Amino acid sequence: MSIRPGPRNRITDVDGILVGNAEDHRVRTGVTVIYPEERCPAFADVRGGAPGTWNIQAMDPASLRNEVDAIVLSGGSMYGLEAGCGVVATLGTRGRGIAFGGAVVPVVPGAILFDLMNGGDKQWGEAPPYRALGRAALEAVGQDFALGNAGAGLGARANALKGGLGSASTVTADGLQVGAIVAVNSFGSVVMPGTDRFWAGPLEMGDEFGGLGPPPADWRGEAEMPLPPNYPLSPMANTTIAVVACNAALSKGELQRVAIMAQDGLARAIRPIHTPFDGDSVFAMATGRVPLTNPAMLARIGHLAADTLARAVARGVYHAEGLGDRPGWNSLQKI
Template structure:
């Protein structure tokens, strides 16, 4: 069956999903908010060895409710979890969340990446910027947004290259919509050793990350995987965090399986992945607009979500520009 990118090639091609970014360029860090227009079920899969997350258990199948009001991706390591508090405060004033009598409690899970060593001014004292950045990112949500050095991807670094914020989408002829958004801050490399080719090159659609095609004919993969600069000094300064969304109606166990399958998109685009030094986390959202007709449809959705996430990884690094000690892909390879 024919598949293609959606009209924007962004996660917002899934009907009912909006995204907003906010950055502090002096700090070299930022926040991205994924906002479902209507509360929707969510799940999360964590595979890295050094994760930083908030409210993950609220999405567990054994919990009372598993709908969320937003998902926050942030730089700033543990400081970045404050961004979720800013989003919760704003949503609460809107009456968005779980109602308990006269009280409303928004449910906002979050994941953070480490960007504290990228050269930005982190001397914020007792007032880190992330609460305000979370509010600003929520205030900026919409269907269109840029990629690269924006939001949670502003200060990200991907091995020896500048990391960034990436997104991609897939739509099918029978009405399925699959989208992915990712902040790439990986220990592993997104390019094949000794080349300028992305590991995700076989999945590229419509020249979305350069259209360079396969690696040179004489490439056989003998080159040792390059390690990021100063990795021995800062061995935990990583993490790739992502959100995938589909327009299908999924039960909680099905949504958890989707998040697990989507993680393979990181394995298709970053090597090595899920290391002791990363906190790789993937959230999954289901807006429920298309019924799940049979179990094979879930397998199909998971496969497409993984491929879409792999494309988003490459798109994020492809769009990123040099910052600090990490060259952008285009500057590094002269494209």
């Protein structure tokens, strides 16, 4: 095959990328840190109608610098912003960041999702757990990490199903590495109505999320937007947040194009997407190990990023176990 999953089928198959998770099961929330071993450029593309992000302007092509030290994905809605503070504080003690004389300033953007209505104990008063979770996730970074009810995906819900943390990778015969990680907390559905088949099924490699493929030829599913009974239409109550990475050497503007193209991966895996109730955000980062030789190579990276992200979405829900009022994918009637 000219393309295949990497050995872990995770974003850490991109050389130089590490990931760490931390969870609080009592609160039903968590944090995921994506950590480049060397500071690298990044960009964020936001498409949802109710986003929650921080420090993304630092990555804008018009900004002076856009190299990042880590990217943080967190539950907790606005409370989850403190996860980034915990990561910044720890990196600062390590001397990681931009040096200004005797000071060091880590650059840590990130995004949050809403998991405040999943039944966990949110009575934390003035001490939300996210700063500590951010530090713990950073301490846990490595090449292997859990999927499903892990990290920022612990408290996530995907329409009528339990959401989760997903990741996937694609490597090519000529040395490109592309990976994705996503916390799926979507208003839209990741499965075709009335079935256990993923919208991303045509993109599946092997049996990475069940090996079911497309629905049977006689499937007559409804095209209408699928919602569970009495679904709460609450602003900011969802959001799917993701990071894609590659090993190419990309400029700020080139990473912007990859992030834009990668958003199509969400559209291939979740329907509907980018709604008024979601804050869908995709970060793109590049570790610079392989030179970019021509514009067609950039288009190829963006295309691979989109398909890899779609697969990661399905893997996140496939590996998630039921929690609270959201059953896991395994509870669906198989067809």
